[in-house]
Amino acid sequence: MxxxxxxxxxxxxxxxxxxxxxxxxxxxAGPAFIDPADHMLVVTGKAIYANNCAACHGEALQGQPNWRQRLPNGRLPAPPHDKTGHTWHHPDAMLFDMVKNGLVPGKTAPPGYESDMPAYAGILTDEEIVAVLAYIKSDWPPKVLQAQKEVTLQRRQ
The missing domain is CATH 1.20.5 (Single alpha-helices involved in coiled-coils or other helix-helix interfaces)
Structure with missing residues (x-):
């Protein structure tokens, strides 16, 4: 060389x-691994999700139809948060940041990206955001949850 x-x-x-x-x-670094085994956290998160997230992401975490195809305004529909989406590919700190601050181009979204995802800072407390994420993760199969846990823990090192 x-x-x-x-x-x-x-x-x-x-x-x-x-x-x-x-x-x-x-x-x-954001929250440590958010454990969906905490039943009370999941129950709390389910109610918060129903009131704040289900209108776009679906009552059953299914997202909006054709969520990978851009709308006429150039934006993408709300993705699913079940195992068929990409939520589980991200570490907890990034998921927390996306909910709290919205999708920020150049940080949690590609540069120039526009989204309908609002920022929930000032609407939900940090603890409520963690509860929503615990609820979402409680729906994932063990293999998906384990993969997401590994991504989360790698990012904290």
Missing amino acids: SKKRFILGAVGVLVAGAAALLYYGGRD
């Missing part, structure tokens, strides 16, 4: 590391 390639590679690694530090180091 030439010296120039080595230096360029090292600079690339440093830039990627600095970007990760800025994103993850400059903010609260």
